[in-house]
Amino acid sequence: MIIDLTSGGKMLRPAFFLLFSEFGNEKRSNDDLIPLAASLEILHVATLIHDDVIDDSPMRRAQPTIHTRYGRRNAIYAGDYLFTIYFELISRHLDANADILRNALSMKRILIGELDQMLINFNVNATTDMYLKEISGKTAELFSLSATMGAAVSYGSQEVVTRCKEIGYDIGMAFQIIDDILDFSNSAQIGKPVHEDLKNGVYSLPYILGLESKNEKLIALLSQDNLTTEDINAATNIVVDDGYLNQAKDIAQGYTQHAINEIKKLPVNKSQKVLLAVVKRLINRIK
């Protein structure tokens, strides 16, 4: 079985880890930095493999998923196996037990986030809080872990480590919300008979804002058993016309703005500039 970690992944988590490793008090050797950066992508891929089994997703990154190619048994064990590789790498390359502990705790929150996802699916009473809690576990915790681990491994001060943790979290939250918004906009623009997620009862933030505002028409549409393309188009129009899409954009901007403010307080160096540029480009995608 071959799991090609390089197939289409953007390696965002390793990249953030390496950027944040520049804010510590000591420059660490690549002998430690590279395996730790890799461990974060491995942890990410492990969760994706299990997610794909659970959702029975046929494709990921334009390739057939592991369980499609090798069966569910191999996919579940492959995910488990990658978890152990993750722990092996961090136990070999992080110094303090405290760091490993922090990692285990963070991974715990990631998995709790996955479980929370169920609370939202097919639930027209889903709230923004539930959504934010879900993407917190699904995305933000791992971004936060990447940033924290980067700052901690290079012996950043407690203040810097805490700041990096927050920045990573905010970037992760913004990243996921913006991804949702782009999915929404793409589907709406090119008139795809899509919003596959919607059919599967997976509501992204713009819809949830409408549901939470007790928008009667939207609730009626989404409460139906089998959504037609017309239903989906009607729901999409409500979300745009009644301002829920813009509300979602404002929430994303709240996270990026907070991240930018905190990045500016970090030690001034090249990584700081890169981070500011990355976050600005992120939010500009939905402007």
Add this chain to the structure above:
Amino acid sequence: MIIDLTSGGKMLRPAFFLLFSEFGNEKRSNDDLIPLAASLEILHVATLIHDDVIDDSPMRRAQPTIHTRYGRRNAIYAGDYLFTIYFELISRHLDANADILRNALSMKRILIGELDQMLINFNVNATTDMYLKEISGKTAELFSLSATMGAAVSYGSQEVVTRCKEIGYDIGMAFQIIDDILDFSNSAQIGKPVHEDLKNGVYSLPYILGLESKNEKLIALLSQDNLTTEDINAATNIVVDDGYLNQAKDIAQGYTQHAINEIKKLPVNKSQKVLLAVVKRLINRIK
């Protein structure tokens, strides 16, 4: 979701861990011993939950399995979650990174063992070596880990730790082979229309010994697509009459005898006596 770790489990791995923790040079506090003992049962339960999802087993320890009660999604994430609890506990209560690393490596072997299992299923060319490799990952590695961790956590000498590792491994191998033999004997004795495993292409050691000896009749019987009760009874009779059951017993005895020899070389104390008694009772079950 409630995962009742106490429901019917025999807590063998924690028990072995605690016994082996008596062979070190320093008595450790229960504040560390009890969480570490628990971590081994948690790791065991995590693998069982994933195994049950994969095999779609409805029952475990006379209770409905987790995925039967809470769905596959929750079961997979619950297993993942328990893996993280395991790592959290060992990173909190083991001193050296070296220990944690050894643990991660051992867990890796456990998972490789699970993947090897596929090589045997529905394979009338399965060999004893394949079987032993499979149960090594499935059972012996975790027993070995329990023994090693016990000796290491109480600062046993390198010689003692290595010996405990071997003893744990041998006990685990014997335990699984004897379990297989007892399953076989029970099914044969009470004439159950069983050997469910056989129908599912899962061959235990007595059958594999027959297949490996190129027993024509047995191969012909097991190569059929749908096994009838008569087929299974005929296969069972071959395994008993042609001596394959006794061969399997001899292999189990080889492991327990080696374990007994090595236990006798351990520091003389009450745990040594208990271990000797446990291993003798284990092998007496199939005499």
